[in-house]
Amino acid sequence: MKLEKEDLLKLYRNLVLIRKTDEVMVDGLMQGKIPSFWHSGQGNEAVVAGGTTFLKKGDWVIGGVRGHGAHQAILKGMTPESVYAEHCCKATGCCGGWSGFHTSDLDLGIPGSCGTVGSSFPLATGIGIALKKKDKGDVMVCYFGDGASGRGTLHESFNMAAIMKLPIVWICENNGFAIYMSVTTASASKDIADLAYGYGMPGVVVDGQDVVAVCEAVMSAVEKARAGEGPSLVECKTHRFRPHNEGIPILRGTEPIPEAEIQEWLDRDPIVLFRNKLIERGIFSAAEADKIDQEVVAEMAAMDKAVTACGVADPAVMFKSLYAE
């Protein structure tokens, strides 16, 4: 895929949009507006924006643990307000405020985030079968973490998707950790992408802090899937800027991670890297980039105000969601 100027600007805005949404979520949790959890995705925005921005309407996407799939959902057409309201248990949330912290809208191709790590693999495989049967060239994009790669469901699903040549792109957000467990302790293979070869799929490793690299790798896999060439795996090496969930320390095993190492991660902020690259290439000036940032910040402030003013979830919705009508 050749990225034109407007595509690059769209990627930049999307990176900022999901970072700022994430910041509202962190604040919402700290202020008690969100009664459940927030697993921040700050640091991995390039993986989300690169893999989701240019999907088509009929495509489907399942997010990983980071950001509860909300970031992918926003880039697939869900409003940030609907996601934030859901987390705040408000009636205007995408699931009427009853899901706790999940994000789902079948009309937008978002089946929902999965509380049980690894349960997204068979879900994605099932959707892949449905898309193949419908034969409209739509694809299923399934994100997962390095920790999830240890689940047996991955192997069953990779095998079935490969045998049936399903239109699926598996995206591994390898941030190096599953809560406190380092990937080097938990995984025997150096690269998760190597798992693809056991199932006859292409598997590539990309710099997950480089939004263009992610976008090119994922969109190339998407085009293969649309053309009936079956599934692929893209592993994105990324960083988690915040703890696993808010309020717990950042550790490797039982040991604190040295400040200098965390600083190295922060120095590779995907938004700053991309912004600098676009300024260097003359795509926009620093002032124009600031304007985009400010527009998104204003959008977030309006969203926070609207959601705070909204009423809580209606109990009737809970029972409506239990049975098909």
Ligand SMILES: Cc1ncc(C[n+]2csc(CCOP(=O)(O)OP(=O)(O)O)c2C)c(N)n1
């Ligand atoms: C089957 C299962 N085991 C354990 C958990 C608890 N848990 C929630 S998130 C998580 C870590 C997942 O790590 P990873 O897949 O690398 O995603 P990341 O959080 O790093 O994005 C764990 C162990 C769970 N939700 N489901």
